[in-house]
Amino acid sequence: MKRYYYVLIIIFCFILVGCNSDAEEESYVNSNESNEIESEEGGESENETGASDEEKTDDTTNASEENFFSDLPQTPNSIEELLSLPPGKFAGKTYEEQQEEIEEVLDQFPVSEEEISDEEAEKYWLKLVGLFAEEYPNPQDVLEQWGGYSINPPEIDGEEISFKENYNVEIILDASGSMANYQGDQTRMELAKEAIMDYAKELPEEANVGLRIYGFEGSNADSDKKVSCSSNELVYGIKPFNEKELSEVMDDFGPTGWTPLAEAIAAAKSDLAEFDGENNTNIIYIVSDGIETCDGNPVEEAKSLADSNITPVVNVIGFNLDHEGQKQLKEVAEAAKGTYKDVQNRNQLQDEFQKAAKIASEWRLWRAHAMGDARMENVDRANMMRDFRAEWADRYRNERHSLSEAIKYLQYEIDALSLDAALKIGDFRDERTNKLHEWKAQAWDDLSEVKDKDYEDAVDEIQGKYKDNASDDN
Structure with missing residues (x-):
C-alpha cells in the first residue's frame, strides 16, 4: 500500500x-x-x-x-599655356624619393565607379596632373642666355680701317735726277726700290700691284726737259705680284731727269679706271723727293683723282724734302683726300709702305677671328639648345613615371580606380605625353630658326664688312 x-x-x-x-x-x-x-x-x-x-x-x-576635385588645374593647349601654369606639388623629384608622402595624398582619392564617364575620369586625371606636373624650361630663357656676335671692324692706332677684298696697289715713283742723291750709303732710288720690293712681297696673294715711273729718260738739263717730262710709263701693269719680273723691271731704269708729277697722277687715274672703288680697295703711293718741274698742276690732278670712281687711298711720301717740296706734296695729299709723310731713311719708307699691307693683314686676321668667334657662338647656342631639349625630356619622363606609378597605386594597391577608370586616365596621360613631345619639337625648331638665321646674318655681315668696308670719304 x-x-x-x-x-x-x-x-x-x-x-x-x-x-x-x-x-x-x-x-x-x-x-x-x-x-x-x-x-x-x-x-x-x-x-x-x-x-x-x-x-x-x-x-x-x-x-x-x-x-576634393575643386582645385583642378587647366588643361594647356599650347606651350605658352603650359609654361604659364604652376608645377605640381611633387614636381622636381622622382616618385620613389617622396613615395610615402605621395601615397598619403593618394589614399584620400575617392573610389571610382566600375564604369566611369570621360568627364569623371578627367577629374581624376587633372587631380593627378596637379600633383605631378613638372615645371618645363622656357625657350625664351635660352634666347636670353645666348651671347651676341661681335662684328666690330679692326682698328689701327685707335681708328677703324677700310679695306675691300679686291686689292689693287699702284706705286708712282719719281726717277728724277735728285733721286740719285745718297741717303746714308745708298741712293734714294736704291732705297725706294728695296722698299717697294719688300712691300710687294707682303701684299695679299690676291692683290694686284702696278709700278709707274716718271722722269727716267734724258737728264735734268734744260735741253732734256721735253724728253724727260714725257717719260711717264706704267712699267709693271696692274697685275699679281711676280718678284722676278718686278725686280727685272726696276733694274732697267735709274734716276736721271725732270719731275712730271702732275702727268703721273693723271695717268694713274687711267691705270686704275677698270677697278671701281665700290668693289675694290685702290691704294696709290706717290714717292717723290721734289716738286713738279714739268709745268703741270699736281694739286688739281690729285683733286680729280680723288673725285673719280676709283676712290683711291692716296699716300704721298716725301723723301727728305725741303720746305717748299713738303708744302707742295702736302697740298697734293690734301687734294687727294690722302695722307702725307716725310721720310728720312729706308726704315721710315718701309714703314709707310707697310701700313697698307698691315691694313690688308689686319682685315684678313679680323675675318678669320670673326668667323671663328661666330662659329663658336653658334656651337655654344647649339649646346644650350641640346641642354634645353635634354632637360625638357627629363622632366616629362619623370612626370610620366610618377603619373604611371600613381595610377598603379590607385588601381592595385587601394582599389580606388576601376579598370575602366584606369584605362581612361591612361589615355589622358598618353595624350599629354604626345603634346609634350610636340611642344618640345616646336621649341627646338623655333630656337633653331633663330640660331641659324643669326649665324647666317653674322657670316654675311662679316663677309660684307670684309669685302665692302670703306669709309664714306672713300
Whole structure:
C-alpha cells in the first residue's frame, strides 16, 4: 500500500514539472512573438531613419568629392599655356624619393565607379596632373642666355680701317735726277726700290700691284726737259705680284731727269679706271723727293683723282724734302683726300709702305677671328639648345613615371580606380605625353630658326664688312 502511495507521488511530480516547462515555453514564445510584433511595429520608423542616414551619408560623400576635385588645374593647349601654369606639388623629384608622402595624398582619392564617364575620369586625371606636373624650361630663357656676335671692324692706332677684298696697289715713283742723291750709303732710288720690293712681297696673294715711273729718260738739263717730262710709263701693269719680273723691271731704269708729277697722277687715274672703288680697295703711293718741274698742276690732278670712281687711298711720301717740296706734296695729299709723310731713311719708307699691307693683314686676321668667334657662338647656342631639349625630356619622363606609378597605386594597391577608370586616365596621360613631345619639337625648331638665321646674318655681315668696308670719304 505504502509502495503504491510512493508511486503516485512520483507520477504527480512529473506532471508538475511538465506543466511548468510548458508554461515557461509558452511564456518564452509569447515573449518572442511580442518582441517580433514590437519590432515590426517599430520597423517602419527604423527604416525611415536608416534611409535618412544613408541619404545624409551620400550627400556628405558627394560634398567631399566635390571639394576634393575643386582645385583642378587647366588643361594647356599650347606651350605658352603650359609654361604659364604652376608645377605640381611633387614636381622636381622622382616618385620613389617622396613615395610615402605621395601615397598619403593618394589614399584620400575617392573610389571610382566600375564604369566611369570621360568627364569623371578627367577629374581624376587633372587631380593627378596637379600633383605631378613638372615645371618645363622656357625657350625664351635660352634666347636670353645666348651671347651676341661681335662684328666690330679692326682698328689701327685707335681708328677703324677700310679695306675691300679686291686689292689693287699702284706705286708712282719719281726717277728724277735728285733721286740719285745718297741717303746714308745708298741712293734714294736704291732705297725706294728695296722698299717697294719688300712691300710687294707682303701684299695679299690676291692683290694686284702696278709700278709707274716718271722722269727716267734724258737728264735734268734744260735741253732734256721735253724728253724727260714725257717719260711717264706704267712699267709693271696692274697685275699679281711676280718678284722676278718686278725686280727685272726696276733694274732697267735709274734716276736721271725732270719731275712730271702732275702727268703721273693723271695717268694713274687711267691705270686704275677698270677697278671701281665700290668693289675694290685702290691704294696709290706717290714717292717723290721734289716738286713738279714739268709745268703741270699736281694739286688739281690729285683733286680729280680723288673725285673719280676709283676712290683711291692716296699716300704721298716725301723723301727728305725741303720746305717748299713738303708744302707742295702736302697740298697734293690734301687734294687727294690722302695722307702725307716725310721720310728720312729706308726704315721710315718701309714703314709707310707697310701700313697698307698691315691694313690688308689686319682685315684678313679680323675675318678669320670673326668667323671663328661666330662659329663658336653658334656651337655654344647649339649646346644650350641640346641642354634645353635634354632637360625638357627629363622632366616629362619623370612626370610620366610618377603619373604611371600613381595610377598603379590607385588601381592595385587601394582599389580606388576601376579598370575602366584606369584605362581612361591612361589615355589622358598618353595624350599629354604626345603634346609634350610636340611642344618640345616646336621649341627646338623655333630656337633653331633663330640660331641659324643669326649665324647666317653674322657670316654675311662679316663677309660684307670684309669685302665692302670703306669709309664714306672713300
